[in-house]
Amino acid sequence: MPSINENFLSMEKNYLFINIAKKVKAFTEAHPDADIIRMGIGDVTQPIAKCVVEAMKKGADEMGVKETFRGYEDSGAGYDFLREAVSGYYKSFGVDIPADDIRINDGAKADCGNIVDIFGNDNIVLVTDPAYPVYVDTNLMNGRKIIYANSNEKNGFAAMPDENVHADLIYLCSPNNPTGSVYTKEQLEEWIRYAKKNKAIIIYDSAYEAFITEENIPRSIFAVEGAKECAIEMCSLSKTAGFTGMRCGYTVVPHELYVTASTGEQVSIAQLWGRRQGSKFNGVSYPVQCAAAAVFTPEGQEEIKVNIRYYQENAKIISSALDEMGIKYTGGKNSPYIWFKCPNNMGSWEFFDLLLEKANVVGTPGSGFGKNGEGWFRLTAFGDRERTKEAMERIKKLTF
Ligand code: PLP
Numbered sequence: 001m002p003s004i005n006e007n008f009l010s011m012e013k014n015y016l017f018i019n020i021a022k023k024v025k026a027f028t029e030a031h032p033d034a035d036i037i038r039m040g041i042g043d044v045t046q047p048i049a050k051c052v053v054e055a056m057k058k059g060a061d062e063m064g065v066k067e068t069f070r071g072y073e074d075s076g077a078g079y080d081f082l083r084e085a086v087s088g089y090y091k092s093f094g095v096d097i098p099a100d101d102i103r104i105n106d107g108a109k110a111d112c113g114n115i116v117d118i119f120g121n122d123n124i125v126l127v128t129d130p131a132y133p134v135y136v137d138t139n140l141m142n143g144r145k146i147i148y149a150n151s152n153e154k155n156g157f158a159a160m161p162d163e164n165v166h167a168d169l170i171y172l173c174s175p176n177n178p179t180g181s182v183y184t185k186e187q188l189e190e191w192i193r194y195a196k197k198n199k200a201i202i203i204y205d206s207a208y209e210a211f212i213t214e215e216n217i218p219r220s221i222f223a224v225e226g227a228k229e230c231a232i233e234m235c236s237l238s239k240t241a242g243f244t245g246m247r248c249g250y251t252v253v254p255h256e257l258y259v260t261a262s263t264g265e266q267v268s269i270a271q272l273w274g275r276r277q278g279s280k281f282n283g284v285s286y287p288v289q290c291a292a293a294a295v296f297t298p299e300g301q302e303e304i305k306v307n308i309r310y311y312q313e314n315a316k317i318i319s320s321a322l323d324e325m326g327i328k329y330t331g332g333k334n335s336p337y338i339w340f341k342c343p344n345n346m347g348s349w350e351f352f353d354l355l356l357e358k359a360n361v362v363g364t365p366g367s368g369f370g371k372n373g374e375g376w377f378r379l380t381a382f383g384d385r386e387r388t389k390e391a392m393e394r395i396k397k398l399t400f
Contacts, residue, residue: 007143016133016368017041020352027356037391039379040362042177042337046310048242049303052294056246059290073283077274078104078250082289085296086250095222101254101270103277104292106247106284108207108236113138114280115203115232115251118272119169126167128159130178130369130376132205135171152372157181157330157339161194170195172221173205175212178369178378179339180331182217188224195230201257201269202231207249210240210308212334228254232269239336239382241295241304248284248292311336314388315381321392336381339366343400351377359394 014022020040028036062068073079083099090097105111112134125139129148139146147167149159157179161170172191174183183191195202204221212219220235221227236249243249253270261267284292294300319332322340329340342351348365355361355377364380366373381388 005141007141011137011140015137016364019368020362020364023352024356024362031360034360036356036360036362037383037387037394038362039383039388039391040364042239042380042382043244044239044242044307044311044382045384046242046307048246048291049295049300049307051297051299051303052241052291055294056287056291059287063286070286073286076277076281076283078102078284079286079289079293082293083250085293089296090220090222093219093223095220097220097222097252098255101252103251103253103273104284104289105249105251105281107238107243108205108234108249108251109134111234111249111251112203112205114276115234115273116142116144116169117276117280118269119201123168124166126161126165126170126200127370128172128176129371130157130366130373131171132173132177133369135173135203136370139169148370150372151176151179151181153328153341158183158187160187161191163194166198168198168200170200170202171205172202173207174218175208175331175335176337177205177208177335178337178364178366178373179376180333180335180337181339182212182214182334184216185218185224188218188221188227192221192224192226192230196226199259200230201259202227204231204233205235206233207236208239208335208337209235210304211312211336213312214334217334222252222254228256230257232257232273237292237295240308241292241300242307243292246288246291248288310385311381314383314385317385317388317392318379318381321396325396332381338379338381340377340379342366342375342377345375346400348374348377354398354400355395358398359391361391361394 083102086102087097087099116138121142125144125146127135128151151157151159158181209219221231233252237243253273257269258266315332318338322329327340329338332338348367352365364378366376
């Protein structure tokens, strides 16, 4: 009989959104006529840009012709045309990332989880709390020690390092899921300084960078001096270009990033990551990479911005309603998430139930993202315009 990885036994039985889906299913069965508005899971709703769809069709057509058919991609790191396109995209906001430092993947979730393969299980992992659950879960699976940096109302849900605490791996996400908060350049400088002092590596998740509206907020950690010697960045086309069902993202591991092995040998993190991916990942499909490259063309950028603006307008509708109700929140400005305090000191799940029962609106309980999320709640701006308006009208009518 095989033994199991018993680290799984110390984890929550289900991923947060499976628990929410179960509750909603039970409610729907009991109230089949309820008109439920879903603002829980952060999935996009607007169709993919036309030029992106055309590029994918063209890529698919090429696969049906002998002369242009493609099998395995040689490197598994992504076609040069896409890596160059991503590199050009970074350049458009002033960040110099060579195409060779970029690896294409099937979305940021996989890389966020898989990157831990190249690090020892004795590392101390620092996660800001609340956080995207993948950072905690994937480290728990390997039995790593996790410590937390508190994001809370006092620091605007932008946790900063504690000089008295040591960490080896640090997860940062800006714009943040779930809180919608962002780090300024100065705050990231502080994290970089802390990482260098601790010889730590920052795993930086920039999946929502396209939602940044303020000029002084970095769209990449590599916009900050010194990051290339201590950070890895993960980004995704899921929210930027509606790729949640297409699956494509990219990870930047700078060639400057090295760690010292126990033998004293200087080891390139990019080399280790390439070795890991070479054995466990066979690349992203050619038509999807063609589609992804179209996102970075001038036409693609124009088209995707239409959808981003649409979601940003939804965010305004949500935050204006909360303003009217006098409810405190973060996010919405540089992020598609609005994170607010549950009225009347209600607990997150208590408020979830109330919202579902009284307004038939589904949101995400903040406590599902960590202990500092208790008493807070997340709504997403990724919904349909009319449904977002309707949801906020229903919420405004509630008495707490
Ligand atoms: N990172 C963050 C912070 C997210 O919220 C998500 C998805 O919701 C992802 C990464 C993963 O996105 P994907 O795997 O679709 O690229």
